[in-house]
Each structure stands twice: as structure tokens, then as C-alpha cells.
Amino acid sequence: MRIGMFADSYLPDINGVVTSIVTLKRALENDGHDVFIITTHPSLIHTSYEDRILRLPGIEVKQMYGYVATAPLHVKAYSIVKEMKLDIIHVHTEFGAGIFGHFCGKMLKLPIVSTYHTTYEDYTHYVNVFNSKTVDVIAKKTIERISRLYGASCEAIIAPSQKTKDMLLRYNIQRPIFIVPTGLDLERFDPHLSDPERLKEIRDLTNAKQNDKVILFVGRIAKEKSIDFVIDGFRHIKERGLPVKFLIVGGGPEMDTLVEKVEFMNLKDTVVFVGKKPAEQVPAFYHASDAFVSASLTETQGMTYIEALASQLPVFARPDDVLTGLIEEGKNGYFFRSPQEFAQRVDEWLSIEEDRRLQMRLDARKQVDVYDMRSFSKAIAAVYKMAIERYTNTYRIESVMIKDEIAEVSASNRTDKFTVMMLSDVCLTRELVKGKMVSEKTWEDYRDDEKVAKAYQAAIRKLAVKDRTKREITDFLNENTDCTIVQINAVIGHLLQRGYLDDLRYTHSMVLNLRSLLMGKNRIIKTLKEKGIEESLINEAFSSESQDNELNLAIRWAEKIQPTIGGRSLMAKKQKIRQKLLLQGYESTIADQAMTFLSFENELVQEKQNLFKAALKAANRLSRKFTNQKELRMAIKKALATQGFKFSDINEVVEEMELENESKNSE
Structure with missing residues (x-):
């Protein structure tokens, strides 16, 4: 593989990140990979490229231990990176060169892996010069947002420890996070490789006597390293009269402050600063010492702890998850929680037998076999391989447009562009933003989301015409879309959530409308049940109505239809009205009561007229069947009787009738 590593610092700088990068580069190259370093150097405009190391121009920030701040975009450097023909980008910082790495990854369509080396939330004091709680909270929230933003554009994130992974999960970073402890070239820290004369020179720097012990610190002289905590401990060590020196290797913004502290506490003969040393000289300082100490609680892994153990030094440290x-x-070491307890632990260490101290040195070396750089590089290479495979089958979201509850999401992979739409709520739940990478399988899931969105739009159009019930829309979607029942339920859920569907509201509205049409309760209930309305909702809609209201509506309906029923007997008319009341959905008892409120005076006046008309119709119809006058008259009477006319009236009218056959016979 051709690997581009982007970092804000590199050799000749010395820190844990640089050590990690140098170790990884060497191990990957030993395995046959090509590694390119893209880093910074203090120059306003000059970009240099030599021996596969590309240095970006930047400004050195003295108060941040020589950190070089660089711009996120470099046109000339981008052209050089393009010519490297990289397979993958590995960023080791969230700022400067790291942002440039993300830019190169996007423009060159390359997968990005990120190692989170630093717990930046422990470094907010650099921007919080007035020690303001508000500034501190804002700074930590900003770090969280930046970490989440750049994490979203990575295919994988590497955490040196479980502590770091837990922090990233707390930031809600939705990317695969792999715990890969930083490896070490353990052979560099073999005590037998150091020159005895050089070791004597180093010990002489502390004015240590033959039986004195030297405890070492290696690292950046900065507030977050809590070196002042250890110096306070050496005041108690001196008070106890213990023969121990404190050797501090490194430089940084707190150097002057700590030197003044040592002078103030009268510890110049005990605490010695030797400044920043080249990386190749550092192992000798470990080998010249008898133990290592650090009170830092901000490490993501703690490379100097591992280097000390690899150098066979027991370690004094404060308890920390890392x-x-x-x-x-x-x-292989001791924990302490206060300066006094540190002095006590040192006293305990000095009091044990020499062979026990020798065993601690051997145990220290055994503890770090797992950090061998060969295992480290193989684990990182496995992450690279996964990231490349993931990226090849991954889509990058190019845009997200939301309008009228529908989100249109456009994405692309190395060869094609695609667009899907989904409900805006689904888009927000999935946290789809420009630059986010999603797998091919996940994109196919979005196709299912599109089905739901289109079905939702169809349902909205249907509801725009008139209100519908949940069952009606479900049946409509079943018949007119290819959505599964799960997807249809999802659409129904969204419609319910937004208030476009509401069976209770529909029920109240329907009851009101149907009541305005003078419809009875039974027919309304039947109509609502056919539309899928639950009985409980129907009961709730009718709960406020009284029996008197039902009767009043029945009377109104009967009075409305009474004039429309003519040409029949009073009895037949009453039966017809009652029948229509039942068909309109009124109970039989309500129908009977309603009939008692009707006036039939006009019908009584018209009764004989209606009877005469009915008799003529019957005679006309039956005369073809009956030629015998007596039989014909009897048939007419029976027909009229079935229509509800009174028998006395029937006899009177029929007997007075002059039938057609009789007229012919008289002629």
C-alpha cells in the first residue's frame, strides 16, 4: 500500500505522537509498504519535499511547545500529494495538517483513517487564559463537535486505549473505532545497547552519588503533565532524607515556572532539568535512571510509560484508566494519589531487597512485549485494508435538501452519483449530512426509505381531497404501492404523528356531518365500522349525545320524507315512513316514537282520492286477467286491501266504479 500520514509534528520534534508515527512508518516500510509523511515546518511560504517527507509552511506557536500552525489548504502541496498516488490517508491530528489531509482525501477520493492521539479536552487551558468556566465549557464543546465532524468523514478511527475509545463514544462518533495500542521499537530501549560511559555522564548531571537513585521524567514540560505535583512530592522525599534525584528531560511552556518553583522550594540539588533532547539520545536517559515517574492524567496511551517499562524501569504513576x-x-510499579503518598511509595521501593528491585525491572520489560512494533503495524495495516474495502463499497453524501417534510439526499461513490428521497425525520434520525460516508448496504436501506417517502406523498395527496381513516389509507397504500406492511405501518405512523390521520377527529367530524343529514345512530355506527373506526372511538363520539337528540333527529327525518310519499293508503304511508326511519339507522323504538309526532290530517283528506286512483290502476291491471265482473271486483278489493286501505272505503269505491267490461256489455 501507498500510505500518506498527515501530522502537525514530526522529527526532529520529540513527543508521543512523533514517536508513534516514526515507529509505525518504520514497521510498515519493513513490511514492504510505501509511507509518505505530510507534516509542518516553521516557514511562512516555503513548501519542501524530500525523502518522502512533505513539509507544509506554518507559524510556530512558542507557548504551545513549538507547535506549528498551518493553513488547511495548500495548492502546491496538494499537487505533490496527488503525484504520490496514495491508496489511503492516515491523519494523526484534527487540526492543520489533519484538515489538509481530509481535504486531500475528499478531492482525490481516498479513504481516510484517523488516530486520536490527544485528549484535547484536557488542553483547554491553553485558550482559557482567564480560567473562565464558561470558556472552558465552550472549548470542550467545540472540541467535541470538531472531533465528531472529522470523525464522520473517516472510514475508521484508531484509539490507542479503551479510555480514548470511551471518550470518542461519549462524543457520539458514529464510525468504527479500533483499539490499537501504539507500538514501540523495543530493541531501542534495551539497556545493554547504551554506552556505560554515556550513562555515567548522564548520572553525573544530577550529582548522584554511587548509592543514590535517579527517578526520570521524559516529556513535554506543560501544565497538563502535572510535573509540579511530582516536584511537591520531592519536597517530602527530601524531608525524609531519601537519597533520590529527579531528572527531567524535555522542554515546554512551563519550564520557567517549574524552575522557579524548584528554586523557591530549595530543591536545586535534587531536581535537575536537562532540556529537550534528540530522539536518538532519549533511550540512554532511561538506561541511566533507576525508575520513572509521571503524574499526568491526560494521556491517551502513555508512550513514555511503555518506553520506561521497555527500559526495565519500575514506574510511579497516578491511577488512570489508560x-x-x-x-x-x-x-512493576507503584500508584500514588498525593505528593505525600508519592514520597511514601518511593520510600517503600528503596526499602525492598536489591533482588526484589531487580525482579521488578525484569517484570517491567515483560509487560510491554505486546507493544512490539511488528504487531502494531500489522494491526494498523488490517485497519487500512478494512477502510479501503469499506470506502470502495461506500457512498459519500454530496448534498441534503429538505422541503415540505421530504429530504432529497444525493451521494456518489468513485464512479456514479445517486439520489434518493426520504422523510425529513428519517434523514435527521440517520444524521445524514454532507460529507458523511455510508455503506452500500446502508444506501440500499435508503432505497426502502424512498418507498416510504413516495407512499407518504401519495397518502398526502389522497388526504388533500378529503379526510380518511387509518384503514382507508392503509388499504389505499396496499392497492397502489409495492410497500411491505412494515413500510405501510411506517407511513401510517408518520401521518399519525403529524396529525394528518386522526381517527377520533374523523369520527367526530363524520358523526357531525351525518347527523346534519339526519342519519340515525345505527347507520352511522355501521358506516364508521366499515371505514375501520374502532368501537371505543365511536362510543366516545356519541358519549355527549342524549336519547332526546336521537328522537328529535328521527322526527325531523320523518317530517322531511312524509311529503315525498304519496299515492298510497295512510297505513301504507305510515309503514313506509317507519321503514325509512329504520333504514336511516334509527332504533325501532325511536321510529315508533317519532311516528306519534307526525300529523296525517292531509293524508286523511286525500285518502279516498288515493283509494280511487289505486282502484283504477288495479282495475286496469287486473281486467286482462278476469273477464267475470264479480271476480274482477273481488280481485280489485283484495289488491286495495293489501295496500292498507279500509275495507269499508274499498267496498264503497269499488261498487261505484263502472268497469270497462260493463260499459261494453251495456252497449
Whole structure:
């Protein structure tokens, strides 16, 4: 593989990140990979490229231990990176060169892996010069947002420890996070490789006597390293009269402050600063010492702890999650929680037998075999491979447009562009933003989301015409879309949530409308049940109505239809009205009561007229069947009787009738 590593610092700088990058570069190259370093150097405009190391121009920030701040965009450097023909980008910082790495990854369509080396939330004091709680909160929130933003554009994130992974998960970073402890070239820290004369020179720097012990610190002289905590401990060590020197290797913004502190506490003969040293000289300082100490609680892994153990030094440290499984109390080191307890632990260490101290040195070396750089590089290469495979089958979201509850999401992979639409709520739940990478399988899931969105739009159009019930829309979607029942339920859920569907509201509205049409309760209930309305909702809609209202509506309906029923007997008319009341949905008892409120005076007046008309119709119809006058008259009477006319009236009218056959016979 051709790997581009982007970092804000590199050799000749010395820190844990640089050590990690140098170790990884060497191990990957030993395995046959091509590694390119893209880093910074203090220059306003000059970009240099030599021996596969591209240095970006930047401004050195003295108060941040020589950190070089660089711009996120470099036209000339981008052209050089393009010519590297990289397979993958590995960023080791969230700022400067790291932002440039993300830019190169986007423009060159390359997968990005990020290693989170630094717990930036522990470094907010650099921007919080007035020690303001508000500024501190804002700074930490900003770090969280930046970490989440750049994490979203990575295919994988590497955390040196479980502590770091837990922090990233707390930031809600939705990317695969792999715990890969930073490897070390363990052979560099073999004590037998150091020149005895050089070791004597180093010990002489502390004015240590033959039986004195030297405890070492290596690292940046900065506030977050809590070196002042250790110096306070050496005041108690001196008070106890313990023969121990404190050797501090490194430089940084707190150097002057700590030197003044040592002078003020009268510890110049005990605490010695030797400044910043080249990386190749650092192992000798470990080998010239008898133990290592650090009170830092801001490490993501703690490379200097591992270097010390690899150099066969027992370690004094404050308890921290990052040290779980690395430091074992009394076996290869000691924990302390206060300066006084640190002095006490040193006293305990000095009091044990020499052979026990020798065993602690051997145990220290055994503890770091797992950090061998060969295992480290193979684990990182496996992450690279996964990231490349993931990226090849991954879509990058190019845009997200939301309008009228529908989101249109456009994405592309290395060869094609695609667009899907989905409900805006689904888009927000999935946290789809420009630049986010999604797998091919996930994109196919979005196709299912599109089905739901289109079905939702169809349902909205249907509801725009008139209100519908949940069952009606469900049946409509079943018949007119290819959505599964799960997807249809999702559409129904969204419609319910937005208030476009509401069976209770529909029920109240329907009851009101149907009541305005003078419809009875039974027919309304039947109509609503056919539309899928639950009985409980129907009961609730009718709960406020009284029996008197039902009767009043029945009377109104009967009065409305009474004039429309003519040409029949009073009895037949009453039966017809009652029948229509029942068909309109009124109970039989309500119908009977309603009939008692009707006036039939006009019908009584018209009764004989209606009877005569009915008799003529019957005679006309039956005369073809009956030629015998007596039989014909009897048939007419029976027909009229079935229509509800009174028998006395029937006899009177029929007997007075002059039938057609009789007229012919008289002629």
C-alpha cells in the first residue's frame, strides 16, 4: 500500500505522537509498504519535499511547545500529494495538517483513517487564559463537535486505549473505532545497547552519588503533565532524607515556572532539568535512571510509560484508566494519589531487597512485549485494508435538501452519483449530512426509505381531497404501492404523528356531518365500522349525545320524507315512513316514537282520492286477467286491501266504479 500520514509534528520534534508515527512508518516500510509523511515546518511560504517527507509552511506557536500552525489548504502541496498516488490517508491530528489531509482525501477520493492521539479536552487551558468556566465549557464543546465532524468523514478511527475509545463514544462518533495500542521499537530501549560511559555522564548531571537513585521524567514540560505535583512530592522525599534525584528531560511552556518553583522550594540539588533532547539520545536517559515517574492524567496511551517499562524501569504513576493492565502495583510499579503518598511509595521501593528491585525491572520489560512494533503495524495495516474495502463499497453524501417534510439526499461513490428521497425525520434520525460516508448496504436501506417517502406523498395527496381513516389509507397504500406492511405501518405512523390521520377527529367530524343529514345512530355506527373506526372511538363520539337528540333527529327525518310519499293508503304511508326511519339507522323504538309526532290530517283528506286512483290502476291491471265482473271486483278489493286501505272505503269505491267490461256489455 501507498500510505500518506498527515501530522502537525514530526522529527526532529520529540513527543508521543512523533514517536508513534516514526515507529509505525518504520514497521510498515519493513513490511514492504510505501509511507509518505505530510507534516509542518516553521516557514511562512516555503513548501519542501524530500525523502518522502512533505513539509507544509506554518507559524510556530512558542507557548504551545513549538507547535506549528498551518493553513488547511495548500495548492502546491496538494499537487505533490496527488503525484504520490496514495491508496489511503492516515491523519494523526484534527487540526492543520489533519484538515489538509481530509481535504486531500475528499478531492482525490481516498479513504481516510484517523488516530486520536490527544485528549484535547484536557488542553483547554491553553485558550482559557482567564480560567473562565464558561470558556472552558465552550472549548470542550467545540472540541467535541470538531472531533465528531472529522470523525464522520473517516472510514475508521484508531484509539490507542479503551479510555480514548470511551471518550470518542461519549462524543457520539458514529464510525468504527479500533483499539490499537501504539507500538514501540523495543530493541531501542534495551539497556545493554547504551554506552556505560554515556550513562555515567548522564548520572553525573544530577550529582548522584554511587548509592543514590535517579527517578526520570521524559516529556513535554506543560501544565497538563502535572510535573509540579511530582516536584511537591520531592519536597517530602527530601524531608525524609531519601537519597533520590529527579531528572527531567524535555522542554515546554512551563519550564520557567517549574524552575522557579524548584528554586523557591530549595530543591536545586535534587531536581535537575536537562532540556529537550534528540530522539536518538532519549533511550540512554532511561538506561541511566533507576525508575520513572509521571503524574499526568491526560494521556491517551502513555508512550513514555511503555518506553520506561521497555527500559526495565519500575514506574510511579497516578491511577488512570489508560494504565489499567500496564502498571501492576508492587510488581512493576507503584500508584500514588498525593505528593505525600508519592514520597511514601518511593520510600517503600528503596526499602525492598536489591533482588526484589531487580525482579521488578525484569517484570517491567515483560509487560510491554505486546507493544512490539511488528504487531502494531500489522494491526494498523488490517485497519487500512478494512477502510479501503469499506470506502470502495461506500457512498459519500454530496448534498441534503429538505422541503415540505421530504429530504432529497444525493451521494456518489468513485464512479456514479445517486439520489434518493426520504422523510425529513428519517434523514435527521440517520444524521445524514454532507460529507458523511455510508455503506452500500446502508444506501440500499435508503432505497426502502424512498418507498416510504413516495407512499407518504401519495397518502398526502389522497388526504388533500378529503379526510380518511387509518384503514382507508392503509388499504389505499396496499392497492397502489409495492410497500411491505412494515413500510405501510411506517407511513401510517408518520401521518399519525403529524396529525394528518386522526381517527377520533374523523369520527367526530363524520358523526357531525351525518347527523346534519339526519342519519340515525345505527347507520352511522355501521358506516364508521366499515371505514375501520374502532368501537371505543365511536362510543366516545356519541358519549355527549342524549336519547332526546336521537328522537328529535328521527322526527325531523320523518317530517322531511312524509311529503315525498304519496299515492298510497295512510297505513301504507305510515309503514313506509317507519321503514325509512329504520333504514336511516334509527332504533325501532325511536321510529315508533317519532311516528306519534307526525300529523296525517292531509293524508286523511286525500285518502279516498288515493283509494280511487289505486282502484283504477288495479282495475286496469287486473281486467286482462278476469273477464267475470264479480271476480274482477273481488280481485280489485283484495289488491286495495293489501295496500292498507279500509275495507269499508274499498267496498264503497269499488261498487261505484263502472268497469270497462260493463260499459261494453251495456252497449
